[in-house]
Amino acid sequence: MKRFASIALLVTAVVAGIVLWQRARVPTVHPTVVVYVSEDQVFSEPILQDFERETGIRVQAVYDTEETKSTGAMNRLIAEKDNPQADVYWANEPIRAEVLKQRGIAAPYVSPNARTIPPMFRDPQGYWSGFSARARVFIVHEAVKDPPHGVRDYTDPRWNGRAVIANPLFGTTTAEIAALFTIWGDAQGRAFLEGLKRNQIAISSSNGESADFVSAGRYAFALVDSDDAVNRMRHGKPVFLVYPDQEPGGLGAFIVPNAAVLIRGAPHPEAARRLIDYLLSPQTERKLALADCAQIPLHPGVQGPPELKPLDHIRVMPVHYADVARKLTEIQPLLRSWLGL
Amino acid sequence: MSRRFVLALTALLVFVSGMLPVLSMLLRSLRNDDRWSLAAYRGLLGSAHQWALMEHSLVLAALVTGLTLIAGVPLGLLLGKTDLPGRRLYTGLFAVPLLLPPYVLAVSWADLLGPDGLLAGMAGPGIARATAQWLFGLPGCVLVLSAVFLPIPMLLTMIFLRTVDPRLEEAARLLAPWPTVLRGITVPLILPGIALAAVLVFLLSFGEFGVPTFLRYDVFPVESFVQFSAFYDFQAATAAAAPMAGVTLVLLLMEAASLRGRAGQLRLSGLERGLPRIGLGAGRMAWAAATAGLAVALVLVPIGALVAQSAEVAAYQEALRHAGDSLLRSLVYAGIGATLLTAIGFLTGYLVQTRALAVWRAVDSMTLFLFALPGTVIGIGLISLWNTPWTNLVYATPAIIVLGYLAKYTALTSRISATQLGLIPASMEEAAQVAGAGWARRMALIVAPLARRGLAAAWLVGYLFSLRDTDITMLVYPPGHDTLPVRIFTLMANGEPALIAALCTLMIAASVLPLALLALVPRLGRDLQDP
Numbered sequence: 001m002k003r004f005a006s007i008a009l010l011v012t013a014v015v016a017g018i019v020l021w022q023r024a025r026v027p028t029v030h031p032t033v034v035v036y037v038s039e040d041q042v043f044s045e046p047i048l049q050d051f052e053r054e055t056g057i058r059v060q061a062v063y064d065t066e067e068t069k070s071t072g073a074m075n076r077l078i079a080e081k082d083n084p085q086a087d088v089y090w091a092n093e094p095i096r097a098e099v100l101k102q103r104g105i106a107a108p109y110v111s112p113n114a115r116t117i118p119p120m121f122r123d124p125q126g127y128w129s130g131f132s133a134r135a136r137v138f139i140v141h142e143a144v145k146d147p148p149h150g151v152r153d154y155t156d157p158r159w160n161g162r163a164v165i166a167n168p169l170f171g172t173t174t175a176e177i178a179a180l181f182t183i184w185g186d187a188q189g190r191a192f193l194e195g196l197k198r199n200q201i202a203i204s205s206s207n208g209e210s211a212d213f214v215s216a217g218r219y220a221f222a223l224v225d226s227d228d229a230v231n232r233m234r235h236g237k238p239v240f241l242v243y244p245d246q247e248p249g250g251l252g253a254f255i256v257p258n259a260a261v262l263i264r265g266a267p268h269p270e271a272a273r274r275l276i277d278y279l280l281s282p283q284t285e286r287k288l289a290l291a292d293c294a295q296i297p298l299h300p301g302v303q304g305p306p307e308l309k310p311l312d313h314i315r316v317m318p319v320h321y322a323d324v325a326r327k328l329t330e331i332q333p334l335l336r337s338w339l340g341l
Numbered sequence: 342m343s344r345r346f347v348l349a350l351t352a353l354l355v356f357v358s359g360m361l362p363v364l365s366m367l368l369r370s371l372r373n374d375d376r377w378s379l380a381a382y383r384g385l386l387g388s389a390h391q392w393a394l395m396e397h398s399l400v401l402a403a404l405v406t407g408l409t410l411i412a413g414v415p416l417g418l419l420l421g422k423t424d425l426p427g428r429r430l431y432t433g434l435f436a437v438p439l440l441l442p443p444y445v446l447a448v449s450w451a452d453l454l455g456p457d458g459l460l461a462g463m464a465g466p467g468i469a470r471a472t473a474q475w476l477f478g479l480p481g482c483v484l485v486l487s488a489v490f491l492p493i494p495m496l497l498t499m500i501f502l503r504t505v506d507p508r509l510e511e512a513a514r515l516l517a518p519w520p521t522v523l524r525g526i527t528v529p530l531i532l533p534g535i536a537l538a539a540v541l542v543f544l545l546s547f548g549e550f551g552v553p554t555f556l557r558y559d560v561f562p563v564e565s566f567v568q569f570s571a572f573y574d575f576q577a578a579t580a581a582a583a584p585m586a587g588v589t590l591v592l593l594l595m596e597a598a599s600l601r602g603r604a605g606q607l608r609l610s611g612l613e614r615g616l617p618r619i620g621l622g623a624g625r626m627a628w629a630a631a632t633a634g635l636a637v638a639l640v641l642v643p644i645g646a647l648v649a650q651s652a653e654v655a656a657y658q659e660a661l662r663h664a665g666d667s668l669l670r671s672l673v674y675a676g677i678g679a680t681l682l683t684a685i686g687f688l689t690g691y692l693v694q695t696r697a698l699a700v701w702r703a704v705d706s707m708t709l710f711l712f713a714l715p716g717t718v719i720g721i722g723l724i725s726l727w728n729t730p731w732t733n734l735v736y737a738t739p740a741i742i743v744l745g746y747l748a749k750y751t752a753l754t755s756r757i758s759a760t761q762l763g764l765i766p767a768s769m770e771e772a773a774q775v776a777g778a779g780w781a782r783r784m785a786l787i788v789a790p791l792a793r794r795g796l797a798a799a800w801l802v803g804y805l806f807s808l809r810d811t812d813i814t815m816l817v818y819p820p821g822h823d824t825l826p827v828r829i830f831t832l833m834a835n836g837e838p839a840l841i842a843a844l845c846t847l848m849i850a851a852s853v854l855p856l857a858l859l860a861l862v863p864r865l866g867r868d869l870q871d872p
Contacts, residue, residue, distance in 0.1 A: 060821025
């Protein structure tokens with residue numbers, strides 16, 4: 001009996017393996033789209049499941065992990081440049097989309113749903129299109145009576161040792177630093193970095209950690225993504241958010257949209273275009289606005305998260321994301337040496 | 342098929358699945374713009390940051406090794422040598438953390454001691470802040486990894502105790518009490534097992550990636566992973582992995598040199614039913630209470646915190662909705678991986694045991710080296726070798742995950758098989774050979790049936806380690822083929838704590854379930870006495 005059970009177990013495993021193997025290599029009857037996703041799985045997966053349900057197109061996804069600072073998927077795309085496996089890349093910020101364009105990994109596609117998205121948030125040649133954005137904001141502890149107004153407050157001696165910023169080598173912080181360099185120029189950018197050091201600004205491992213530090217009262221404020229701030233506010237932490245540099249003529253807040261990219265040589269181009277259309281639709285923006293990630297819609301008239309201002313009420317930092325991407329690559333050695341790496 | 346042909350093919354398979362990717366990665370790291378270059382290595386060696394990370398890794402590995410040996414060897418003696426009540430229960434309990442992806446334990450400790458953990462609810466935020474500060478850093482990493490790897494010295498001590506000839510101990514007992522016999526006879530005789538445990542714990546802690554990342558302690562393997570994944574600097578990633586491979590190699594060579602002629606002699610005494618046990622006498626209950634206390638502190642409390650965090654049906658419904666597919670895939674891939682690992686481990690174990698080919702020692706060392714090598718290194722190697730349009734059948738399918746399992750875990754099934762085969766008298770196979778049976782027939786009808794309990798144990802161990810694998814799978818899984826441990830990792834970013842806890846609990850259930858099967862398989866070696 002035991003021998004029979006062992007043999008049955010073995011046979012089941014082998015048969016299951018063969019079935020699975022066949023499913024992987026034989027094209028399925030249902031159309032399929034392969035998407036690599038840098039947006040957090042908790043928020044992106046429901047959208048992709050809705051797409052599956054509404055279109056009948058099967059979605060196969062690779063999700064990023066926090067440990068790779070959400071760049072693992074993009075790097076896998078680069079590794080697979082000569083042997084593409086993905087059809088679409090859902091980036092959680094446009095700089096990576098620009099890098100893919102510059103490396104010849106993206107293909108142009110202008111979705112009909114992109115037409116009402118402000119031109120600033122899409123590539124003029126259609127290599128990527130933005131949707132559902134985060135704003136870079138200050139999360140401030142409630143005990144702070146006179147909160148900071150702009151990013152230059154980081155270098156104000158009043159905040160000496162009392163503020164924190166995420167590691168500028170990664171994620172949206174590195175993008176914002178690069179954006180500041182494109183607006184201020186290299187000299188002022190370097191001076192700002194030196195000012196941070198002089199003012200003993202703490203470096204955290206991520207925006208989430210910065211937000212936690214401020215929530216716990218260890219620091220007065222931090223520059224984080226709006227979803228990090230909203231998340232802490234929704235959990236009742238003693239914090240509030242401030243949009244930086246909103247005074248007339250001010251620098252404005254850096255806006256970080258998601259970006260949808262069609263991959264050059266995509267194995268399923270038609271399904272890929274349909275997925276991109278879906279991601280750029282107002283209903284997807286609405287879902288992402290009302291989810292815990294609290295993203296700001298870029299389509300006019302779409303309901304946003306209650307804690308955040310709509311896009312047309314925010315003074316936006318006027319940047320070209322292509323320039324930011326180029327500057328980011330250029331200043332990486334500077335940032336590494338600034339961090340003592 | 343001749344014996345030599347099959348065994349040579351097996352050795353080749355081990356080489357192709359494990360060593361070839363690592364060698365391919367090494368070669369690519371030495372090429373820069375179509376020229377040979379050491380630039381990546383120079384950059385690595387010239388960076389003070391890298392040296393600091395290396396120091397972190399070495400300190401972490403040394404502390405974990407020291408602590409697990411200090412606790413694990415006495416625990417192994419207590420459970421394997423005394424009449425402690427509930428020995429089997431305690432052995433199973435202490436072994437549970439080893440069956441789980443280590444970061445699951447890290448999550449459970451965070452659920453207990455973290456800023457929003459159970460302690461915060463009971464003792465207030467001030468205490469929780471202090472415990473969280475302690476947990477997130479080196480002390481937390483040492484605690485979690487010590488709990489995870491404690492079973493290694495414990496189990497190896499218990500296994501090697503069974504290799505000690507009881508007549509030696511009985512003779513010594515005529516002259517000295519048990520503590521003296523243990524110090525003078527037993528422990529020196531099981532030193533190879535303790536040394537092997539030390540090497541394994543050191544290397545596994547040194548290569549551990551998930552726990553230090555979760556607990557925010559920068560270590561060397563994270564650097565390699567980040568170089569590859571965050572900067573896409575393939576050369577730098579390999580260069581960062583090379584010192585880990587170097588440390589692994591050096592330690593294994595040291596172990597082999599110091600135990601020359603002894604480590605390969607693992608033979609169960611065959612008399613385990615009659616092994617002399619130490620009577621704990623009046624202190625029996627006190628020892629039992631102390632053991633129970635340790636089990637509660639290291640295993641039950643953190644896992645209990647995890648279960649408490651997820652103690653809502655909705656959390657499990659949500660977990661199954663999010664990760665039901667991943668759970669199923671995990672079970673299937675682990676099943677396939679375990680089946681192949683058992684087959685290949687059986688053949689390599691046979692090769693090592695019979696020394697049928699001159700390369701037996703190379704194959705044995707190769708499997709152990711790959712087992713000790715950090716999973717990220719093997720993962721990067723697999724991508725480097727298989728990511729081509731011509732090998733999509735492997736790279737774009739779950740076959741790449743199974744190859745990773747074979748590369749990493751063959752050492753386990755090979756060693757188990759070799760031990761079991763060592764218990765089978767060579768005369769059995771020889772008699773069948775004299776009767777005219779070919780090698781394949783002898784293996785199928787004589788050797789494999791006699792080794793069936795070893796094969797079952799190998800399958801279970803292969804299954805458990807394949808199921809818990811995170812490092813390799815996370816790097817290579819094809820789109821839509823993530824496993825449960827990977828899914829937990831990706832959901833950790835902004836996932837609800839109750840959901841993560843429920844997923845971790847499901848992971849524990851999937852891991853522990855086969856232990857029920859294991860309980861049905863009597864201990865190795867019983868066949869010989871009770872055929």
